[in-house]
Amino acid sequence: MWISQAPALALLLIHWVFGQKPPVSETGSVICKLQGTSAQxxxxxxxxxxxxxxxxxxxxxxxxxxxxxxxxxxxxxxxxxxxxxxxxxxxxxxxxxxxxxxxxxxxxxxxxxxxxxxxxxxxxxxxxxxxxxxxxxxxxxxxxxxxxxxxxxxxxxxxxxxxxxxxxxxxxxxxxxxxxxxxxxxxxxxxxxxxxxSDHYQAAALAQLVKHFGWTWIGAIRSDSDYGNNGMASFLKAAQKEGICVEYSVAFSSSNPHSKVERVAEIIRSSTSKTIVAFTNAIDIRILMEELTKKTTPLFQWIGCEAWLTDPEVLKFGELAGALGFGIERSxxxxxxxxxxxxxxxxxxxxxxxxxxxxxxxxxxxxxxxxxxxxxxxxxxxxxxxxxxxxxxxxxxxxxxxxxxxxxxxxxxxxxxxxxxxxxxxxxxxxxxxxxxxxxxxxxxxxxVPTYELVNWQESEDGTLHFVTVGRYDASKPKDQQFSMKVPVSVCSVSCHPGTRKAAQKGRPVCCYDCLPCGEGEINSTDCISCPDESWPNSQRDECLPKLVEFLSLDEVLGIILAVCSIAGACMVAAVAVIFYRHRTSPIVRANNSELSFLLLFSLTLCFLCSLTFIGQPSDWSCMLRHTAFGITFVLCISCVLGKTIVVLTAFKATIPGNSIMKWFGPPQQRMTVVCFTSVQALICTLWLVLSPPFPIKNMSLYKERIILECNLGSAGAFWAVLGYIGLLAFLCFVLAFLARKLPDNFNEAKFITFSMLIFCAVWITFIPTYVSSPGKFTVAVEIFAILASSFGLMACIFVPKCFIIIFRPEQNTKKHLMGKVPSNKDYQMSI
The missing domain is CATH 3.40.50.2300 (Response regulator)
Known part of the structure; x- marks a missing residue:
């Protein structure tokens, strides 16, 4: 129904757009009246x-x-x-x-x-x-x-x-x-x-043709129309995939001012490329050739599209002799x-x-x-x-x-x-x-079905140009069978296979040669040409392909495992925090300085999450964030552990009558200790980011056939200063915890801290040689593993035993049990 009404609706719409009312009869029905003059x-x-x-x-x-x-x-x-x-x-x-x-x-x-x-x-x-x-x-x-x-x-x-x-x-x-x-x-x-x-297929065929003859430096002209612009866009996309470079790409039309055509002609004359791909219609190419013939113009190899290549009226331009391109099949x-x-x-x-x-x-x-x-x-x-x-x-x-x-x-x-x-x-x-x-x-x-003939403009004996079919293109066939050429064979030596080069035979004409293998990273069958820095020869050594780009990503198993471990660790810390918060009034939580415990849990969460910044393609922000975030959060973590260790020591020193040491290391001093230790690391990281920040690089020296995306440290000294400061605090914490290991058994905080610092130091001592010797993305994986291992060690040694007592041994979560062998005095009760 709507199809039969469509003309009327279209006519009414046109009247409405132009603010006119359609003519009506006295009865009110619409009367059609043709506007303008109809074409005959x-x-x-x-x-x-x-x-x-x-x-x-x-x-x-x-x-x-x-x-x-x-x-x-x-x-x-x-x-x-x-x-x-x-x-x-x-x-x-x-x-x-x-x-x-x-x-x-x-x-x-x-x-x-x-x-x-x-x-x-x-x-x-x-x-x-x-x-x-x-x-x-x-x-x-x-x-x-x-x-x-x-x-x-x-x-x-x-x-x-x-x-x-x-x-x-x-x-x-x-x-x-x-x-x-x-x-x-x-x-x-x-x-x-x-x-x-469709021109989609012709553009791909032209790119293959240009690639076949090794013309990798070309010029491109097109008609400034839907045909020329869309066709050339398809060709440039296909040419880029074939590794063809384009010196210029200009558009013009027969409707343009003559000065525009003159500019295009001048671009062609002054260009260094000797091959021109022309995606134009017949009228535009004739206008351009008329302009080019007005002045001395170098000879070019013209590659044409079917719109002008088989047009007899363009044959009069001898400058186009030798033109190659595709035309619709003759019939x-x-x-x-x-x-x-x-x-x-x-x-x-x-x-x-x-x-x-x-x-x-x-x-x-x-x-x-x-x-x-x-x-x-x-x-x-x-x-x-x-x-x-x-x-x-x-x-x-x-x-x-x-x-x-x-x-x-x-x-x-x-x-x-x-x-x-x-x-x-x-x-x-x-x-x-x-x-x-x-x-x-x-x-x-x-x-x-897209099929074309490969047409060549050849000169006959009388000097006139004519069309000669020299090949065929059939896009319906497999890619390696789409393009075929009919070329007569008459050679002294057969063409060198891909991956070899020509070597002249002594005392014989230049047409006679031997084929020697190309060196590593080289291609071609005449003179071995090195591939660009970011490319590498394929297995046949006949073309350069982009090198594989490698970095630790979430698309591979290793990246997924590390990310899952990181998130799982953060979730476990959150679960511990919930348990501690729900039992915050219990003796075991209060006895271990609940304020430092919660701060330690917060820093451990950051430690687990900061490992995620190491996964994914390196960028300016991720490179700067991953090392600095890791350094600051770990110092915050170790500072809290160090504070807890000092609290354990001072708590037992305070049991000596007349000793007022707890007055000098109460909660305010504990907070100040954590802030001071962390501020030093923050200062080191700030100087690092300001003076010589990390940045992403493409490492092409490690593997010849691969590109490793990684973060350059910017300043290796700053990186080792960050690690050294963490190591210094960890060593100090380990020594203090070791000294406090023989305190009464029921109050065994020092033992757990000693074990956690032992694991921490072992992990990071092992990390250094492994980090230096690991190749590519495995360097990042080693660093993530060290972060996760040390974080899990701290959580397992310090918090898991206490959670076990809270959940499974509630009878031990009493003040009496904690103080079973500890003399009671007022100062010690205050510390609790």
Missing amino acids: PALSKQGDFLIGGIFAFHYDFILEQNYTRHPLPLQCTGRFLRFARAMEFAIQEINNRLDILPNVTLGYQIYDSCGTLPMAVKVAFQFANGLDPGFIIDPSCQAVAKVAAVIGDSNSTPSIGIARLLGLFRVPQVSHFATCACLSDKRQYPAFFRTIP IIPRFREFLLDLSAVQVTESPILQEFWEDTFNCRLNLSAVNVPYTDTSQLRISNMVYKAMYAIAHAIHGVVCKDNENQQPQCNKNTVVQPYQVLEQLKKVNFTTNGYPVGFDSNGDP
């Missing part, structure tokens, strides 16, 4: 089902606008005709066949787009809304498209505009020459098909040349475009076979065959809608069937046939 078909024929055609008979237009009267119709300049005649020929051939649409006559309405977007969209509107005077006038605004499908346009930019419009009405469009890869997007262009391959259409030449005076008078073509091109000659122009040249039928295949695809789609096939019998077709464009659209997705030996079908994107 250049070629037309009535039939049971009409096919629309949009072709660039001309390649430019002139718009006269003086703003004092109604704008005049667009006037075209230039001329081109053979593509449209190929559509006429295909329709005539189909109408005479008995196996496709028997007893059904196809008609056509073919319009001139001038190769421009405004004209193309204007014609597309006439096709889509069904209100073209050539079809019907429906005063109710309810007309629907009268064409079953549309063929065209020749260029990508007009085709994009047509596809956007026709897609709204589900009118199928089959283009014969629009190659922009963007048109494969079915979300934007749901009704678009084409018989010519043979039987009886097509005879059809082109069979142009009678009666046919000419019936069509203004044929009349113009006859008068200007043939000078009113009657014998057209004696005229040698592109129109009559059928030796290079490439794009014409794309039109031919497009017409046959549409015919098969209509056949699927109106005909029923019977085995061994002629199909039964009902020419009175009302064919909706969306029905033809669905059938087009299913077509799969062969015509004149050429397969026709579309993939899910509406694209055909």
